[in-house]
Amino acid sequence: MTSLSVEMLAADAVEPITTAGNAQLGIAVLAGIAVIVLLITRFKLHAFLALTIGSLALGVFAGAPLAKTVTSFSDGLGKTVAGVGVLIALGAILGKLLADSGGADQIVDTILAKASGRTMPWAMVLIASLIGLPLFFEVGIVLLIPVVLLVAKRGNHSLMRIGIPALAGLSVMHGLIPPHPGPLVAIDAIGANLGVTLALGVLVAVPTVIIAGPLFSKFAARWVDVPVPDRMLLASGDSQDPTRRASEELERRPSFVAAVSTVLLPVVLMLGKALVDIVVDDPENAVQKVTDVIGSPLIALLAAVLVGIFTLGRGAGFTKERISSTVDKSLAPIAGVLLIVGAGGGFKQTLIDVGVGQMILDFSKNWAIPALLLAWLIAVCIRLATGSATVATISASGLVAPLAADMSTSHAALLVLAIGAGSLFFSHVNDAGFWMVKEYFGMNVGQTIKSWSVMETIISVVALVFILLLSLVL
Template identity: 40%
Template sequence: MTTELDMTWTLGTPALLGLAVASIAVLLVLIIRFRVHAFLALVLVSLLTAVAAGIPAGSIITTLTGGFGSTLASVALLVGLGAMLGRMLETSGGADVLTNWLISKFGEKRAPLALSIASLLFGFPIFFDAGLMVMLPIIFTVARRLGGSVLFYAIPAATAFSVMHVFVPPHPGPVAASGLLEANVGLVLILGLVVAIPTWFIAGHLFGKFVGKKFDIPVPHILDAALGNGNTDKDAFKSSPSVATVFILLFLPLLLIFMNTGLNMLGSAGVVDAEASWVQWLRLLGETPVALLITVLLGMYLLGFRKGKEKTLIETVVDSALGPVCSIILITGAGGMFGGVLRASGIGNAIADSLDAVGLPLIVAGFLIAAVVRVAQGSATVALTTAAAIVQPAVLADASLSVFQVAAMVLALAAGSVFAGHVNDSGFWLVSRFLQMDVQTTLKVWTVGQALVSVVGFAFVMVLYGIATALA
């Protein structure tokens, strides 16, 4: 069976670039001008792009479903379980309880900042999509309480998850690039935090204030799906849990996932035997879907059974979370399908090879390769690993590079890999659908914001690289 991994392309780089631009343009016209549903538009354009790219007819469906399925494999469980947890927190009154606590401790003006700091902490071990799902009900509740555009609260928090995901191990992109370039993962982690936090402040906190003033987006009701008997069931499930209970449900997945990543790093360093049975079982408990499943089950107990709620009521509340997110899951999967077709066309490798021959300074060339591959095919992890593979021979052959400079090189590639996420990126559709923004607004808010993360992050990396060069 042919997969996107063993596809070869027949078009030259200019033709592939033109095909990518044309396919994205057609997709935007279908969604914005003709109001075709995003899911249908993504599937149609993915199919047409596969045909135009010269992918064999017998492999087109495999390529489409491969991109769709691989995206759903990483997103569907997280979104579904996260929505269940969020629904229970919102319906039980837990989100209100935490909101009151935040406002009492930090004040109304600092509550959004407190949300973002919490997101930075959650973002250390938790992937972007899972962390966002856990925090959304709290973000929405704070936004309703304090008023104003939801972007004031959501963009800084979402950007916090984004910068941690792209710059800081143990997330897969920087870990993979560190392995390819033989960088010290511990040093990459420290420097990644040095880059991520000020980048978040500029591209998340300050930019969030700017877009919040510019775009008045009301707080979405997507997590407020009607229950079987409307407000009757909602009122019946309300219990106003303690702040401690809410914190347990928020921090449990954090601790479990942190255990997984910590054991993984210790295993890589040879501190523990990564193949030992007890390590494998503990890591299983910390896998993100398992950690969220455990938390949802604990939430059902703490917010439902322990409060004396009927089994049928708990089932109704949990089930009510799934309907609103089904559309989001399908659209996100279709976005992954579109990106998968572009990857199968070979555009990422073709552009990377062309840029590699330009002769720019290695750190600048790596950043640009990652950025262009990201824009062309959507996946930040693919962009980062592609760029790392391209620059790997030059980095490993240059004995004059210090460990500090090599770590900075990894972060430069990471900065490029997050550049301008748009319609071929599944994260774009998660943000668009959950915040209920149209495509034009999401391009202006999220795509521009991710470009800002990339450029600002690269600027900080270049400062670190300059310091390392001066000290070498």
């Protein structure tokens, strides 16, 4: 899953299912994306259906037989779900165990207890980054917003000074760091190495979240001076706190060390594999053989889930039945995500099979624009049009995947990160996250744009700058 070979990519594009020229293929790509954008934005159709219909439209406009287009889409969907679906499911289980066991609360309370007024924004970044590793963005917001509101209210802090760092931590994790769905799909489509992508993603994420979080929050607090909305403070006590109240009703919580260690376990295993691959670089070496297994995404996340059952589930006093129920409940909410990711894989494969990849390779030979910047720009355009970071990542990955064929391992990883950075650019009114932040923080549209939207843009641009800098030295 983590590294499609160049030969596989080439094989996918050897015999296009259409004889259309580059001009027709270019029109077909624009038409297919336009159909997806129109269905999502105008008709509010679910992204899964929009991607499915857009893939069929792409094939029709490219002059491909409908039966072959359907086959391409189905093959891409199947391969993507097979490669990424299990990882998303394991990540969801780990996140649910962390939330329901009180492990997330333990991390939050421990860090906040050590933080003072000046360090509070930095504490919020640290909390959001740790919580955001295994949790989907929307879940992370629901979990952290009550904490943000309470800290701002009780400490008499500016809401933006506390909230922006937390949002930045969640957003950066969502866009750049696996095992979130977007980065996983991009890694799969481009054939990048997951461990190297994770390592470079962390290098890019740290300075990016500092600039977009604690540093930008100083300006956001001046631009947007809003009080903590009492109605949302009360609502969060009634609604989010299903998780928080449930954890408080437990006999005990997992320890801080146990919770953090469990969350970081898959990261450490995957980074360890990447490091051994670079240092040893011998497939026959016994150490490398072991790390290749335990550091593979599937085994790393599975190990974290199994460890989490004991450190988080049993650590909170869960019975076997309660643990089983928690795992079961974690899987239902990701059905939509899996379908969108799968349909995105189908769209990607249709792009490849009709010959769009070769078309982009042909055109790019005469372009003076770096591949990393091109990937970022494509993701930005789709993000602005659809409002979905995941759709932007999936679509852009399919379009630029052929550019990775001659890239080194590190540059292929940077291509993934460039797409992820572009997918975060300027969240606005067509993004569900925009409205979540607006309502939770009690802001109007203009205030949300000056805080949340600007923060997302800073993340996107700053991450791109660091990605381009890394490309010069790797």
